[in-house]
Amino acid sequence: MATATNRVLRVAIRGDSILTHPRFNKGTAFTHSERKAFGLNGRLPYRVNTLEEQCERAYDQLSTRGEPIRKNTFMQSLKDQNWVLYYGLLSRHVKELIPIIYTPTQGDAIANYSHLFRRSEGLYLSFPEQDGMEEDFLEMTRGRDIQLFVVTDSEAILGIGDQGVGGIGIATAKSAIYTLLGGMDPSKTLPVVLDVGTDNERLLNDNLYVGWPNKRVRGKAYDRFVDRFVQLVRKHYPHSLLHFEDFGVGNAQRLLDIYRNQHTVFNDDVQGTGAVTLAAMMSAVGVTKSKLSEQRYVVYGAGTAGLGITKQLRDGIMAIDKLSREAANARFFLLDRHGLVKQSLGPAKIRDALAEFVRPDDEWAGVPTNADGEVGLLDVVRHVKPTVLIGCSTHAGAFTEDVVRAMAEGTERPIIFPLSNPSRLVEVEPELANAWTNGKALMATGSPFPPCKMPNGKYYDIAECNNALIYPGLGYGAMITQARTLSDTMIIAGARRLAALSPALADPDSALLPDFSDARQVNTEVAIAVAEQAIAEGSATIDWDREEVRDRIAERQWIPEYPDFIYDPVHGEGST
Ligand SMILES: NC(=O)C1=CN([C@@H]2O[C@H](COP(=O)(O)OP(=O)(O)OC[C@H]3O[C@@H](n4cnc5c(N)ncnc54)[C@H](O)[C@@H]3O)[C@@H](O)[C@H]2O)C=CC1
Ligand SMILES: CC(=O)C(=O)O
Numbered sequence: 001m002a003t004a005t006n007r008v009l010r011v012a013i014r015g016d017s018i019l020t021h022p023r024f025n026k027g028t029a030f031t032h033s034e035r036k037a038f039g040l041n042g043r044l045p046y047r048v049n050t051l052e053e054q055c056e057r058a059y060d061q062l063s064t065r066g067e068p069i070r071k072n073t074f075m076q077s078l079k080d081q082n083w084v085l086y087y088g089l090l091s092r093h094v095k096e097l098i099p100i101i102y103t104p105t106q107g108d109a110i111a112n113y114s115h116l117f118r119r120s121e122g123l124y125l126s127f128p129e130q131d132g133m134e135e136d137f138l139e140m141t142r143g144r145d146i147q148l149f150v151v152t153d154s155e156a157i158l159g160i161g162d163q164g165v166g167g168i169g170i171a172t173a174k175s176a177i178y179t180l181l182g183g184m185d186p187s188k189t190l191p192v193v194l195d196v197g198t199d200n201e202r203l204l205n206d207n208l209y210v211g212w213p214n215k216r217v218r219g220k221a222y223d224r225f226v227d228r229f230v231q232l233v234r235k236h237y238p239h240s241l242l243h244f245e246d247f248g249v250g251n252a253q254r255l256l257d258i259y260r261n262q263h264t265v266f267n268d269d270v271q272g273t274g275a276v277t278l279a280a281m282m283s284a285v286g287v288t289k290s291k292l293s294e295q296r297y298v299v300y301g302a303g304t305a306g307l308g309i310t311k312q313l314r315d316g317i318m319a320i321d322k323l324s325r326e327a328a329n330a331r332f333f334l335l336d337r338h339g340l341v342k343q344s345l346g347p348a349k350i351r352d353a354l355a356e357f358v359r360p361d362d363e364w365a366g367v368p369t370n371a372d373g374e375v376g377l378l379d380v381v382r383h384v385k386p387t388v389l390i391g392c393s394t395h396a397g398a399f400t401e402d403v404v405r406a407m408a409e410g411t412e413r414p415i416i417f418p419l420s421n422p423s424r425l426v427e428v429e430p431e432l433a434n435a436w437t438n439g440k441a442l443m444a445t446g447s448p449f450p451p452c453k454m455p456n457g458k459y460y461d462i463a464e465c466n467n468a469l470i471y472p473g474l475g476y477g478a479m480i481t482q483a484r485t486l487s488d489t490m491i492i493a494g495a496r497r498l499a500a501l502s503p504a505l506a507d508p509d510s511a512l513l514p515d516f517s518d519a520r521q522v523n524t525e526v527a528i529a530v531a532e533q534a535i536a537e538g539s540a541t542i543d544w545d546r547e548e549v550r551d552r553i554a555e556r557q558w559i560p561e562y563p564d565f566i567y568d569p570v571h572g573e574g575s576t
């Protein structure tokens with residue numbers, strides 16, 4: 001509701017309308033004079049509470065709920081009632097509550113979306129209603145200054161696959177994180193689901209499923225539908241940021257390539273995941289006193305995130321260590337469902353997008369294969385002796401004891417990042433990898449995990465290498481400078497700033513990335529770095545000096561505090 005410099009708001013609605021409007025509702029925090037002005041006197045109990053008191057009450061209520069999914073439902077209902085209270089509560093308990101409103105719990109809420117459904121949130125654009133898309137879009141956005149669209153088509157939600165219309169839950173969660181950690185004004189963000197059907201049989205056979213009960217539309221019809229939406233964004237909100245989330249592997253990078261020259265677009269799974277992993281890797285090589293370019297990287301799961309990470313690390317090696325593209329590419333060994341991505345697998349088993357990273361066969365003479373000539377993870381590890389092992393496969397437990405021990409034989413400090421979400425899909429539990437490597441592994445995971453006890457009795461904090469540690473800052477930096485593009489160099493600037501904040505820099509036994517309890521300050525630093533880079537390279541379209549970026553961002557970031565309200569039925573906000 002407020003920014004650091006905007007403490008008074010003119011509001012046009014009153015009575016029940018304001019009490020049921022989550023953007024304006026203050027509940028018991030309406031002052032007595034506001035109650036008079038807005039017709040609320042008889043609608044509220046006498047005593048005026050502070051936000052602090054409201055947060056205390058809401059936290060007590062939340063604490064009576066045991067299971068994470070019940071806490072998630074409570075938080076959703078709070079968001080439906082009062083945004084300031086919702087974000088106020090979250091910001092007082094960031095580390096405890098992010099796993100409730102985001103991964104892993106939001107994954108369960110999305111999987112059960114149609115059964116938990118109470119009320120809608122965001123914009124639902126359904127394939128059979130596409131002729132009315134512009135009307136629906138305008139109906140939703142009329143009078144609003146939307147600066148950020150978070151869109152999903154729900155094909156690859158976290159690691160749980162196609163969730164049909166329930167995928168709106170990842171767009172709403174990612175938007176909420178933009179506000180909580182990036183300072184984005186929630187009234188200027190819009191989560192969107194493109195409901196193009198679902199191939200999830202469980203949903204198709206469920207009579208309570210609330211989405212379009214149809215097989216997923218693909219091919220040209222799909223492309224036209226997505227394009228219709230993107231062109232509406234471009235036409236009506238040319239300066240907005242368009243964030244793509246959890247699109248399938250056949251579309252994520254492809255749509256990014258199509259639209260990145262038309263609008264300021266961002267694919268979180270490709271670019272956000274790549275950036276946070278680059279930052280964690282910079283931190284890890286700082287601990288081992290080596291360079292990014294000196295590592296041998298095995299990436300297990302060459303889908304959207306796997307390839308995004310690989311390219312971002314490759315670009316980092318080129319930008320920071322000045323290796324050629326070919327030399328940097330040669331540091332990577334990718335595996336997918338058919339094992340090592342190597343030449344003889346042929347086009348039927350290798351996506352075109354992986355072309356740059358296909359290994360030559362002659363490198364693998366004498367290495368054991370299965371009957372189809374495929375090389376598995378253990379044999380890749382034995383042969384390559386990787387210093388880095390990254391998982392983004394959704395294959396729970398893929399980093400077995402044999403794999404981890406084989407890796408530890410080949411390198412003093414194995415860098416192991418099992419990044420699959422939600423937690424139950426992690427490639428290896430950090431506790432196990434810690435035990436199998438005698439506490440030598442440097443680790444980061446996609447969802448939160450508890451610290452591991454080291455042989456010396458100390459605890460090792462597991463960095464949460466989740467794109468939420470960086471995407472709100474990347475997006476905010478691009479949005480606030482109205483950048484024409486979110487360029488690769490802006491992303492690298494953000495990753496370098498994040499790496500510079502790593503606790504492991506000061507103490508090599510500390511976590512590789514800042515703790516999520518500091519994620520707001522961290523993302524603000526990332527936003528500053530991105531905005532400075534946007535100005536330096538001419539992507540920014542606002543007329544700021546680099547030196548003023550920090551102050552400008554501090555002034556503009558949205559904070560969960562109640563401004564004072566003045567009733568103004570003519571010029572006030574809230575009437576549209
Ligand atoms: N930590 C983070 O910030 C992020 C984590 N992720 C996680 O990464 C995982 C993958 O996500 P996406 O790349 O979007 O999905 P995706 O479906 O594009 O990629 C998964 C890839 O793993 C491969 N795969 C599946 N089973 C395999 C197996 N048994 N062996 C080898 N390869 C196998 C698939 O063929 C596919 O190419 C998910 O769990 C997701 O939650 C994704 C984005 C960000
Ligand atoms: C974190 C995230 O974006 C994912 O797991 O898809």
Ligand SMILES: [Mg+2]
Nearest residue numbers: 158245246269
């Ligand atoms: Mg994602």
